[in-house]
Amino acid sequence: MRSRIALVVFLGLAVVLQLGAQPGLRGQDASLSTSKDWVFPPRPLKEWADMKEQVESAIRFLRSRQTTSGAVGTSYPVAVTSLAGLAVLGAGHHPLEGEHRDMLQKSLSYLAGVARPVGSGLFIAEEGDGGSRMHGHCYAVLFLCELFGSLPGREDEISGLIRKAVTTIERSQSIEGGWYYYPENPQNLDESSVTVCALQSLRAARNAGFSVDSRRVDEAIRYVRRCQSPRDGSFVYSLSPSVEGRGRTSYALTAAALSTLNAAGIYRSEELRKGLDYFRRALANARSPWHAAEEEHDFYANFYAAQALYQDGGDLWPDWYSKVRAHLLRKQVKTDGRWENRQFGDEYATAMALLILEVPLGYLPIFQR
Secondary structure: OOHHHHHHHHHOOOOOOOOOOOOOOOOHHHHHHOOOOOOOOOOOOHHHHHHHHHHHHHHHHHHHOOOOOEOOOOHHHHHHHHHHHHHHHHHHOOOOOOOOOOHHHHHHHHHHEEEEEEEEEEEEEOOOOOOHHHHHHHHHHHHHHHHOOOHHHHHHHHHHHHHHHHHHHOOOOOOOOOEEEOOOOOOOOHHHHHHHHHHHHHHHHHOOOOOOOOHHHHHHHHHHHEOOOOOOOEEOOOOOOOHHHHHHEEEEHHHHHHHHHHHOOOOOOHHHHHHHHHHHHHHHHHOHHHHHHHHHHHHHHHHHHHHHHHHOOOOOOHHHHHHHHHHHHHOOOOOOOOOOOOOOOOOHHHHHHHHHHHHHHHHHHHHHO
């Protein structure tokens, strides 16, 4: 059961994304000058001057791990390929320019190649994604929505994939408003990490201009809100009575839920206030901000904590980001730019570390206040 939950929590990650050139990027300090391969120059962050070379080193590692099929790595390939692509885009790169353009286009081709028909929709998954392929499917939708509009020669292909993949998500929702591990769900089970991923994917598709049933989104938001424990403000694993460990809560699940509510436009709500109070207590009791997360879910939890705290804009963010950034840069393998994770793979860890570092750059709308 422990390994199953660990897999699910890792895979519950999701990002609402829609890339675009950001305003206010002119007039930067000369020390933040960038290479010719940067399509969008980084925002004028003092920290970026110190870490941009380490970010590029990590992206080159991910590119080196792309197989001939276009997948990045071999563990959870649909999920990790999508996360890696998002990390490249989150650093300001574009699929038509720069040294990483081929990686992004090959990732798209891989995802298109593993999509299979499910009813009138498509399911983007393969065997290597393990026991919860709905997560990988939703990450693929996020990545496709991010690419939409940036590849004129492949827009019909991308839009067709998104439309049919969204159909699969909509038709897989449980009667409680959540989602489970597979599109086929005759028992109407659900769990919160899959629901977070599906909800953010639907909103990403709608933000990109695709038709999404608003009732599905509203039901999913209600599901996430109902997952909050009245006891301490944390969020539970599942609302389904027959799901083992349904009442379990964690820092990781709470981080994901809070960032998702923010992405859904539920600002300054009672749920967010209680969840941030839970965060404050957890951080106060941890030996460092990074270690407030459960060890087996540290990259996942800190990715979502970054979003939740940055979007809140309160007093927790500056100290949290400064210390987590220092931790990540210290832990990076200097020889090839990777971060390591035995449980889910170095490609996963590297993509997640990059996304955490990129939060204040603001290229991905989920990172914006």
